[in-house]
Amino acid sequence: MQLLLDAPELQQPTPPAPTDAPAAPDLRTYDLIVINSSAGKDSMAMLAYVADQITTHGYTGQVVVFHNDLGVTDSGEPIEWPGVEALAREHAQRYGFRIEILRRAKGGLWRQLLGERLRFMGERTRWCTADQKTGVGMKHVTRIVNEIRAHQGIADRPVRVLYCLGLRAEESTGRSKQPVLAEDTARSSRVRTITRWLPIHGWTIKQVWDQIKTAGLRPHAAYSWGMGRLSCSLCILASVDDLMLAGALRPRLLDDYLRAEYKLGHRFTFTLSIAQIRAALDVARMELDGEDTAEEVAFLHRITREIVAEQNDLRTGTYARTGLPKRWSDEQVEERTRARVDQLVTSARRAIDLAAAATSTDSTHLPMQ
Numbered sequence: 181m182q183l184l185l186d187a188p189e190l191q192q193p194t195p196p197a198p199t200d201a202p203a204a205p206d207l208r209t210y211d212l213i214v215i216n217s218s219a220g221k222d223s224m225a226m227l228a229y230v231a232d233q234i235t236t237h238g239y240t241g242q243v244v245v246f247h248n249d250l251g252v253t254d255s256g257e258p259i260e261w262p263g264v265e266a267l268a269r270e271h272a273q274r275y276g277f278r279i280e281i282l283r284r285a286k287g288g289l290w291r292q293l294l295g296e297r298l299r300f301m302g303e304r305t306r307w308c309t310a311d312q313k314t315g316v317g318m319k320h321v322t323r324i325v326n327e328i329r330a331h332q333g334i335a336d337r338p339v340r341v342l343y344c345l346g347l348r349a350e351e352s353t354g355r356s357k358q359p360v361l362a363e364d365t366a367r368s369s370r371v372r373t374i375t376r377w378l379p380i381h382g383w384t385i386k387q388v389w390d391q392i393k394t395a396g397l398r399p400h401a402a403y404s405w406g407m408g409r410l411s412c413s414l415c416i417l418a419s420v421d422d423l424m425l426a427g428a429l430r431p432r433l434l435d436d437y438l439r440a441e442y443k444l445g446h447r448f449t450f451t452l453s454i455a456q457i458r459a460a461l462d463v464a465r466m467e468l469d470g471e472d473t474a475e476e477v478a479f480l481h482r483i484t485r486e487i488v489a490e491q492n493d494l495r496t497g498t499y500a501r502t503g504l505p506k507r508w509s510d511e512q513v514e515e516r517t518r519a520r521v522d523q524l525v526t527s528a529r530r531a532i533d534l535a536a537a538a539t540s541t542d543s544t545h546l547p548m549q
């Protein structure tokens with residue numbers, strides 16, 4: 181089963197690595213460097229950059245790569261893109277780093293969604309990251325710190341941990357405000373100090389891809405299929421285009437999320453439901469087959485209008501207090517609904533085309549469905 185793609189363009193002569201990267205802290209002052217890797221592009225660029233810095237600084241302490249496995253749905257579909265774990269291993273092994281695959285002891289994301297949280301995560305309530313990634317990672321830092329204390333006999337001072345994350349300022353306003361290097365006082369203690377480092381915080385996407393090319397690391401095939409991000413195939417933070425394409429490439433996973441949405445009675449995001457993604461993809465597929473789409477378009481229009489109307493209701497509450505204009509008229513609601521349906525169907529057509537191209541390039545690249 182081939183899940184990864186050798187991207188030929190990535191094996192051509194490569195440009196130099198970014199020259200305006202911020203200076204790294206003195207790595208020799210740390211006992212342990214943890215590099216978090218989702219196997220996505222930012223993780224790859226960060227891994228390559230940190231590996232370079234480790235060589236440059238002559239760091240000889242422990243280095244561990246953490247990769248979080250978020251598990252599978254109840255039908256067995258991986259939450260993340262298939263193949264990411266193997267790819268994270270491949271990247272870590274390229275530098276001879278030890279890698280640990282971490283899983284939440286009480287269950288993966290699906291179990292947490294349907295058995296504990298009972299609501300999808302939101303932009304400001306990202307329990308998925310907090311519980312499935314950060315919380316699990318910190319438990320393992322505790323374990324490794326205890327190993328270091330025992331084996332290296334460090335008793336008179338805290339073990340110094342440099343915790344590296346591939347977050348970039350460009351991704352969101354929230355991320356742009358995060359410090360590049362700061363002690364995580366909440367997670368530090370008498371036995372450990374944790375310094376959080378964002379080595380590629382100021383990088384652009386171009387710099388990220390340049391670094392990956394320079395390092396000769398292999399990206400996941402999903403990028404060549406047209407995805408802008410990796411991680412969870414259906415991520416609440418993803419763009420409509422990415423979600424639509426992920427849905428086209430992974431219809432079984434999409435159906436699992438659709439069932440979850442109905443079961444929980446809670447929409448995937450505030451502005452977008454999985455039901456809309458599925459309906460738009462149905463319309464685009466039927467168009468391609470020359471079928472009559474009137475019924476499906478009407479369904480998509482109805483569920484979209486419900487969401488627009490809900491947003492309109494909020495304008496008389498929270499939004500009104502912030503000084504926004506008052507309620508949209510029925511005509512404005514209809515206008516917005518039509519525009520949204522058009523946007524979704526356009527995105528779905530693109531997704532169907534890209535998914536078909538991915539399949540025709542090599543049928544073994546779409547083994548997950």
Ligand code: SF4
Nearest residue numbers: 308309411412415416
């Ligand atoms: S990729 Fe998205 S859905 Fe998955 S853990 Fe991260 S924020 Fe949550």
